[in-house]
Amino acid sequence: MVDQHATVASTTDEERAIATLTMAFADDAVTRWVLREPQLYLAYWPRLIKAFAGEAFAGGTADTIDDHGGVGLWLAPGVSSDDEAMGALAVEAIPEEQQEEIFTFMAQMAEFHPQEPHWYLPLLGVDTMKQGRGFGSALLVHALERCDRDHLPAYLEASSPRNKALYERHGFEVTGVIQAGSSPPMWPMLRAAR
Numbered sequence: 001m002v003d004q005h006a007t008v009a010s011t012t013d014e015e016r017a018i019a020t021l022t023m024a025f026a027d028d029a030v031t032r033w034v035l036r037e038p039q040l041y042l043a044y045w046p047r048l049i050k051a052f053a054g055e056a057f058a059g060g061t062a063d064t065i066d067d068h069g070g071v072g073l074w075l076a077p078g079v080s081s082d083d084e085a086m087g088a089l090a091v092e093a094i095p096e097e098q099q100e101e102i103f104t105f106m107a108q109m110a111e112f113h114p115q116e117p118h119w120y121l122p123l124l125g126v127d128t129m130k131q132g133r134g135f136g137s138a139l140l141v142h143a144l145e146r147c148d149r150d151h152l153p154a155y156l157e158a159s160s161p162r163n164k165a166l167y168e169r170h171g172f173e174v175t176g177v178i179q180a181g182s183s184p185p186m187w188p189m190l191r192a193a194r
Contacts, residue, residue: 007064014057016068018046024071024125029184030159034102035093044093049073051085053122061146063139070126070135074143077117077152101181108178112188114155119147121156140170144191154191164189 022045025031035041035048053073056062061074075081086106094102113120121143126135147154157178158164164174164187172189179185 013062013064013068014054017057017062017064017071017073018049020064020068020071020127021049021073021123021125022046023127023129025123026128028159030186033183034090034105036098040093044089048086048089048093049123051082051089053081055079055081056122061143063142065135065138065142066130066133068127069130069133070124070139072124072139072143073122074146075120075122077119077150079120081122101183105178105180105183105186108180109157109186109188112157112176112178114153114190116153118153118155118190119143119150121154124156136166137170140166144170147191148194151193153193156189158187158189159184167191 022042025045026041031045032041035044053075055075056073059076059079061076063072063074064070090102090106091099124136124139126133144154154172156167156172158167158172158174167189168174170191171194172191174187175190176188177185178188
């Protein structure tokens with residue numbers, strides 16, 4: 001475990017946080033299945049981050065560690081992604097022949113998403129040059145203290161077996177599998193209120 005504590009990023013750090021997440025997700029199987037071409041990934045992923053988890057900046061629930069070496073964007077209970085903007089970006093970015101599969105995948109994501117009040121982690125990533133230092137765990141510990149203080153569950157989707165194992169170590173349990181057509185699997189995970 002690292003010695004550092006995650007600190008809350010301010011809205012002025014939004015650009016740097018998005019840059020870190022862009023680096024962190026460049027080789028993520030699910031993200032790159034959605035945005036398969038490098039130029040589409042670089043053009044649209046930062047905009048999708050804002051639509052998917054941008055409310056974390058406004059709400060003060062964007063966490064960072066090591067000067068943005070790692071970033072976690074959490075949505076508080078009652079706060080949600082901008083689904084309309086995400087849908088519009090997906091239609092614009094994704095070739096028409098791939099859209100049905102991807103929209104089916106997104107619909108499955110919505111089906112697994114809890115309806116009761118909870119904290120939601122849309123995105124957590126560590127710059128590729130800083131991975132393996134415990135930053136992801138430190139960010140989780142920091143945010144899960146907030147969840148426990150509120151006595152609320154936490155929810156996320158793990159996009160790789162490695163990430164799934166990390167989240168399991170922090171008390172998350174798999175609630176199913178999200179997969180459509182040629183997609184890689186993604187695991188919805190819930191950590192019960194404590």
